Amino acid sequence: MPPGCRDLALGRATAAQVLSPAELERFDRYQVQHRRNDLVLSRVMLRLVLSRLGLDGADDFELTVDANGKPHAASRTGSPILYLNTSDTAGMITWAFSRQGPLGCDVEWIGQDKDAIADSHFAPPELAGYRALSGVNRTRRFYELWTLKEALLKADGRGLGIPLDSFSFHLAGPGPDRPPTVEILDPLTGPAPGPWRFHSFRPGATHQAAVAVRAPGEVTFQTCLLRPKRICPTFTPPWEFVIARDHPFASTEPETVLFSPER
Numbered sequence: 274m275p276p277g278c279r280d281l282a283l284g285r286a287t288a289a290q291v292l293s294p295a296e297l298e299r300f301d302r303y304q305v306q307h308r309r310n311d312l313v314l315s316r317v318m319l320r321l322v323l324s325r326l327g328l329d330g331a332d333d334f335e336l337t338v339d340a341n342g343k344p345h346a347a348s349r350t351g352s353p354i355l356y357l358n359t360s361d362t363a364g365m366i367t368w369a370f371s372r373q374g375p376l377g378c379d380v381e382w383i384g385q386d387k388d389a390i391a392d393s394h395f396a397p398p399e400l401a402g403y404r405a406l407s408g409v410n411r412t413r414r415f416y417e418l419w420t421l422k423e424a425l426l427k428a429d430g431r432g433l434g435i436p437l438d439s440f441s442f443h444l445a446g447p448g449p450d451r452p453p454t455v456e457i458l459d460p461l462t463g464p465a466p467g468p469w470r471f472h473s474f475r476p477g478a479t480h481q482a483a484v485a486v487r488a489p490g491e492v493t494f495q496t497c498l499l500r501p502k503r504i505c506p507t508f509t510p511p512w513e514f515v516i517a518r519d520h521p522f523a524s525t526e527p528e529t530v531l532f533s534p535e536r
């Protein structure tokens with residue numbers, strides 16, 4: 274792993290060691306260096322986390338994408354199916370994994386309240402709750418709802434092909450016993466029916482994240498984050514690589530394993 278990537282010109286030869294041929298074509302298409310860096314770092318993370326979690330050897334899996342762009346881990350050796358998803362934003366890349374059902378994740382850098390986006394994309398009950406808040410609570414609500422909505426769209430697999438106001442989240446309150454729930458307002462255009470499980474969390478002071486899995490019964494998932502150690506919207510070193518193992522939807526704090534990629 275390189276010591277930092279903000280100003281790093283990761284070249285094609287380096288990328289070719291990590292990326293599949295299709296991803297290498299994407300690398301070539303990107304005009305800005307930070308997008309190239311994010312793609313390579315994201316795939317290095319994937320390999321690291323697969324081996325660190327003891328899920329399977331990284332080489333057992335090949336990353337493919339479906340017609341909607343959703344990534345899938347295709348096993349070369351017949352390993353049990355592994356559901357995964359990834360998201361990146363200023364200063365953070367995340368991967369989430371589960372064995373139990375289709376999964377989506379989203380991470381966002383917390384900026385300003387986004388009233389115009391809320392107006393045009395939140396479902397009426399979400400918008401009413403959001404509009405009733407002010408200040409930091411309003412900002413927090415925007416990002417909680419936005420990450421949950423994106424995680425659900427990505428778990429479904431159709432992404433933004435699903436209208437964002439065809440479903441509405443209820444945020445019951447903090448605590449493991451009161452996870453967010455979703456109400457599908459339009460079954461024709463909305464996400465696939467559940468059972469849906471959600472986890473909304475803040476992986477640092479400046480970011481909000483969510484994971485959605487569609488599976489019944491006991492469901493566990495793992496997350497892996499790459500973030501700068503200092504509060505900073507770019508990947509300025511030193512970085513911190515955080516793996517949360519076997520995180521059940523019923524607990525607040527996952528067991529985490531930290532290591533610095535520079536070591």
Ligand SMILES: CC(C)(COP(=O)(O)OP(=O)(O)OC[C@H]1O[C@@H](n2cnc3c(N)ncnc32)[C@H](O)[C@@H]1OP(=O)(O)O)[C@@H](O)C(=O)NCCC(=O)NCCS
Pocket residue numbers: 312315340341342343344358359360361362377378379380423426427428429430431432433434
């Ligand atoms: C999925 C989507 C919501 C991503 O939103 P975003 O906020 O820009 O990006 P995020 O950082 O959260 O997620 C990016 C990751 O989502 C994954 N992704 C792309 N399409 C996806 C989909 N349909 N479902 C789930 N995950 C998807 C990719 O792996 C990508 O990571 P990568 O660039 O490292 O490969 C958006 O791209 C979308 O709706 N795509 C599908 C609809 C579409 O455009 N279809 C056209 C068919 S080609």
